[in-house]
Amino acid sequence: MSNIFFGLNIGRSSLLAHQTALDVTGHNLANVQTEGYSRQRVALTASLPIQSPQGPEGSGVNADRIQRLQLGYLDRQMGKANTQHSYDAALVQGYDELQGVLGEPSSNGLGTALTEFWNSWEALSARPSDASVRAQVIDRSQHLALVFNQKMDALDDAEARFSDQIGTAVSDVNSWAQKIASLNVAIAQSEATGYTANDLRDQRDLLSQQIAGELGVEVETDGSQMNLRLPNGGPYLVSRSASSPLEVVRDVAGQITGLQLGSAAATPTTGEVGALFELRSSAVPQLRDGLTSLLATVTDRVNALHHEGYDRDNVQGLNLFQWQGEATATAFAPSSGLRGVTVDPGLEPGTHYLTVSGVTLQTGTTNGRGTIPAGGRSIGLGVAYADPSNPMFTGPMAINLDYHVRVVSPNVAAGDATGLRIQLFRGDEAVGEALAVTNPQPATVTWPAVDGLVFTATVDTAGQTFSAGTDRTEGYATVGDVSLDGGPAQAVDLTTGNNVGFAGGADLGYLGSGSMAVNFSGAPFSGASVTRYGSSSRLAVNPIVAADTDRVAAAAPLAGAVGAAAGDGEIARRIGELATAAIFEDVGDTVAGTLGRTAQTLGSKARDAQIFEKASASVQTQLEAQRQSEVGVNVDEEMVQMMQYQRGFQAAARFLSTVDGLIDTLINGVGAGR
Numbered sequence: 001m002s003n004i005f006f007g008l009n010i011g012r013s014s015l016l017a018h019q020t021a022l023d024v025t026g027h028n029l030a031n032v033q034t035e036g037y038s039r040q041r042v043a044l045t046a047s048l049p050i051q052s053p054q055g056p057e058g059s060g061v062n063a064d065r066i067q068r069l070q071l072g073y074l075d076r077q078m079g080k081a082n083t084q085h086s087y088d089a090a091l092v093q094g095y096d097e098l099q100g101v102l103g104e105p106s107s108n109g110l111g112t113a114l115t116e117f118w119n120s121w122e123a124l125s126a127r128p129s130d131a132s133v134r135a136q137v138i139d140r141s142q143h144l145a146l147v148f149n150q151k152m153d154a155l156d157d158a159e160a161r162f163s164d165q166i167g168t169a170v171s172d173v174n175s176w177a178q179k180i181a182s183l184n185v186a187i188a189q190s191e192a193t194g195y196t197a198n199d200l201r202d203q204r205d206l207l208s209q210q211i212a213g214e215l216g217v218e219v220e221t222d223g224s225q226m227n228l229r230l231p232n233g234g235p236y237l238v239s240r241s242a243s244s245p246l247e248v249v250r251d252v253a254g255q256i257t258g259l260q261l262g263s264a265a266a267t268p269t270t271g272e273v274g275a276l277f278e279l280r281s282s283a284v285p286q287l288r289d290g291l292t293s294l295l296a297t298v299t300d301r302v303n304a305l306h307h308e309g310y311d312r313d314n315v316q317g318l319n320l321f322q323w324q325g326e327a328t329a330t331a332f333a334p335s336s337g338l339r340g341v342t343v344d345p346g347l348e349p350g351t352h353y354l355t356v357s358g359v360t361l362q363t364g365t366t367n368g369r370g371t372i373p374a375g376g377r378s379i380g381l382g383v384a385y386a387d388p389s390n391p392m393f394t395g396p397m398a399i400n401l402d403y404h405v406r407v408v409s410p411n412v413a414a415g416d417a418t419g420l421r422i423q424l425f426r427g428d429e430a431v432g433e434a435l436a437v438t439n440p441q442p443a444t445v446t447w448p449a450v451d452g453l454v455f456t457a458t459v460d461t462a463g464q465t466f467s468a469g470t471d472r473t474e475g476y477a478t479v480g481d482v483s484l485d486g487g488p489a490q491a492v493d494l495t496t497g498n499n500v501g502f503a504g505g506a507d508l509g510y511l512g513s514g515s516m517a518v519n520f521s522g523a524p525f526s527g528a529s530v531t532r533y534g535s536s537s538r539l540a541v542n543p544i545v546a547a548d549t550d551r552v553a554a555a556a557p558l559a560g561a562v563g564a565a566a567g568d569g570e571i572a573r574r575i576g577e578l579a580t581a582a583i584f585e586d587v588g589d590t591v592a593g594t595l596g597r598t599a600q601t602l603g604s605k606a607r608d609a610q611i612f613e614k615a616s617a618s619v620q621t622q623l624e625a626q627r628q629s630e631v632g633v634n635v636d637e638e639m640v641q642m643m644q645y646q647r648g649f650q651a652a653a654r655f656l657s658t659v660d661g662l663i664d665t666l667i668n669g670v671g672a673g674r
Contacts, residue, residue: 003378006050006059007659013060014652016042020063021645025638032633036206039633040198041067068198069631072221075205079212080628081221081620083271086213088613088635090275094162095606098279098287101154104599110291111595113147114298116140118579121572124554128569129312134549137572138541141320145539148295152538155288160234162280163256168215169273170246176207177243180226183207185241188224197224211237231270235261254282283605290598295539298591301583302575309553310564316572317553318542325537344642409432422457 049056190197299321409421432447554572555564
């Protein structure tokens with residue numbers, strides 16, 4: 001049996017245990033508003049009993065450890081929910097901003113500016129000699145250019161803001177990753193004593209959730225360590241006590257093109273950063289290209305009509321609109337051996353850069369892929385139409401396609417073609433069959449009807465042997481038919497010239513980076529100049545026209561004569577009719593319809609983003625509510641716990657007081673009557 005003083009130890013253990021529990025409850029209440037905090041509980045366990053004659057006798061209570069309530073599966077779900085909602089929310093915000101930039105329909109949008117522009121031309125067609133109406137045409141033309149340029153400036157600003165947000169987010173992620181690496185060290189040191197570093201783990205989990213919201217990460221736990229890596233088994237952002245910084249990759253113009261983690265490219269597709277990349281690299285360029293293509297088509301059609309017409313002084317009109325900004329101009333000299341060129345009708349003027357690179361018929365000449373020695377062995381490649389009676393080329397465009405011949409089965413004796421077989425190739429693809437070469441030399445073999453053309457190879461071993469796969473000639477097909485500016489397709493035969501570069505058509509300022517084939521036809525080529533403008537270009541009214549209302553060309557040329565009838569407004573009428581004409585032939589739509597489809601497409605994307613954002617927000621709210629119910633601080637529950645621990649502490653104190661009284665009686669009362 002324990003002695004009477006043993007009760008003091010039991011009471012003391014109860015006081016300390018309930019005091020610890022009260023402190024933890026107070027800590028929970030103090031952090032009720034702390035983001036990411038998980039409530040804590042004291043695990044109370046009975047102390048080891050002592051053996052007495054009556055059996056094991058309890059020795060009190062111990063505050064065994066302070067536990068952190070946490071559900072790992074819920075944290076993983078919340079990380080994914082944060083990633084998705086951050087992505088959706090960023091898209092909603094971005095598309096709202098782009099819709100504000102487009103501003104359709106509105107009184108300050110492109111649609112209204114275009115309507116006023118068309119109306120001014122209709123008014124001019126009725127009163128072509130009225131100076132005030134001419135001034136209104138110039139004013140509405142300038143207003144249209146101004147509105148378009150404002151939209152382009154606003155898109156550039158939006159793109160810059162998205163890039164700035166990416167940079168800020170990357171900086172935040174790097175800072176948080178460094179903190180997680182530091183916390184890994186601190187937690188490992190703290191838990192070396194055997195106890196869990198609850199508050200430090202809360203801080204680390206919160207940081208990982210914040211990183212998940214920015215770009216999405218895969219969380220790996222290893223004892224006291226937390227490792228973070230990019231999705232789909234990407235490189236590690238945090239590995240134990242080390243963090244690797246994300247770096248922003250920029251092009252020569254300073255524009256963000258992606259991210260890099262160490263030596264690996266790391267452009268996120270999820271989280272807020274993924275949404276910002278999508279907005280900056282896809283949504284903004286698509287909207288910019290759509291509006292630029294729209295205005296390029298409008299201005300090209302207007303310029304073509306205005307150039308055809310005559311102004312008030314009976315002088316042929318100039319281009320009404322001009323593109324201004326960074327440009328690359330290419331001039332081509334006249335040539336008596338070449339012919340004029342026209343644009344493919346399937347391509348929109350104003351959206352393509354017209355060019356043709358060198359077209360060469362190479363036989364025994366040095367070229368980009370190898371050398372055939374002059375005076376030695378040679379394989380000459382020539383071409384002709386498959387159907388001479390129908391010289392219109394109907395197959396794939398042949399100009400600048402790499403047609404060449406390779407030896408696939410060599411002969412074994414110099415000057416002897418026995419066993420020599422050659423194959424026609426298009427690039428790296430064999431076409432037709434490998435054909436045998438016979439004696440005597442030179443020998444000719446023919447591949448009929450390849451891509452609508454007949455290819456003929458002439459082989460002369462000239463005392464040399466050929467090695468399979470190594471001897472070849474680089475021949476370019478030099479016939480075909482193409483067209484430029486919607487003119488009729490014409491046959492082409494470039495065998496009269498080597499290394500020819502040419503282009504044609506009026507220099508109207510073509511936009512974009514497409515290319516198209518051209519053709520020799522008509523009179524000898526008189527030369528041409530083509531200018532390519534970049535996406536930073538802006539629209540303006542020709543200053544010569546803007547300075548003088550008489551330069552507005554409203555009249556159509558007289559049939560069979562030079563000049564126009566006085567007071568004629570035919571060209572003005574035709575320009576006004578462009579408002580309702582299906583000038584976008586590829587989709588058969590008008591200017592207003594095309595602009596409407598652009599606005600509708602952007603609106604549909606914004607609406608979809610809003611729907612997805614509401615859904616992901618609902619999931620996130622549900623998971624957060626579940627977390628709060630499981631591991632969050634509930635004030636009412638903590639107050640009940642506090643009262644229980646308070647009563648327990650009071651009971652322990654009363655117990656100690658009772659034991660103290662018993663001891664006092666024992667010490668001071670026993671034998672006091674003697």
